[in-house]
Amino acid sequence: MKLIEYADRDMLAIDLANMLAGELESCLFNHDHATLAVPGGSSPGPVFDALSGVGLDWGRVHVLPTDERWVPESHERSNARLIRQRLLTDKAAGGVLVPLYRDGLEPEAALEQIGAALAPNLPLSILLLGMGPxxxxxxxFPGAPGLAEALAGKGGPVALLRPESQPDVRVSLTAPVLDGALSKHLLIFGQDKREALERARSLPPEEAPIQAVLSEMTVHWAE
Structure with missing residues (x-):
């Protein structure tokens, strides 16, 4: 694990966006497409804003959420909606979204279809993750029903989780898929998350799921 500290969040967003853009450009130079997996939440928004203004061959960039609430893209909690609004806009408008939600299906019935759509995009070229306290x-999520299956990844590239602390069923890329990305970045803000990350390094993934993906991770942190 490599930790990069930034003077402030604005500098982090700009520098991380430039780093991701450089990795995407390198990947596109050597491959017919690049797969970029990104998180939801508020933290990556400024990174998306900066990255969307970079001139790349976005038509060859496949963007997918690392996880998704089982809600349609029109829903305010949809990660796909966030990606369209904040990343796949401006110069990045031609990027290809690979959604995890399937309209009209129950999540259990959709897993095989989602896995088939993901297969041509694996291994992930570039991964950006967030982390909660x-x-x-x-x-x-620690203790969530479905976590053991998601950590093992034996049922395919995605797993269902039902965190008791969350209102929606979740579909998530499994730990082996996340950990298998060719380049991995973790974005965290604040002293509480930095301390949580340090605790996670000495805990098993069942208690600290981030631990399952920390090998060769670049961590980007600002207060």
Missing amino acids: DMHTASL
Whole structure:
């Protein structure tokens, strides 16, 4: 794990966006497409804003959420909606969204279809993750029903989780899929999350799911 500290959040957003853009450009130079997996939440928004203004061959960039609430894209809590509004806009408007939600299906019935759509996009080229103070990442919440399956990843590239602290069923990329990304970045703000990350390093993934993906991770932190 490599930790990069920034003077402030604005500088972090700009520098991280430039780093992601450089990795995407390098990937596109060597491959026919690049797969970028990104989180929801408020923290990555400024990174998305900066990255969307970078001139790349966005038509060859496949963007997917690391996890998704089982709600349609029109819903305010949809991560796909956030990605369209904040990342796939401006110069990045031509990027290809690979959604995890399937309209009209129950999540259990959709897993095989989602996995088939993800197969051509794996391994992930570039991964950006967030982390909560409880040390969850994507929708891998400590103690959540479905966590063991998501950590093992034996049922395919996505798993269902039902965190008791959350209002929606979640579908998430599994820990092996997240950890298998060719380049991995973690974005965290504040002293509480930095302390949580330090605690996670000595805990098992069942208690601190972020631990499952920390190998060769670059952590970007600002107060």
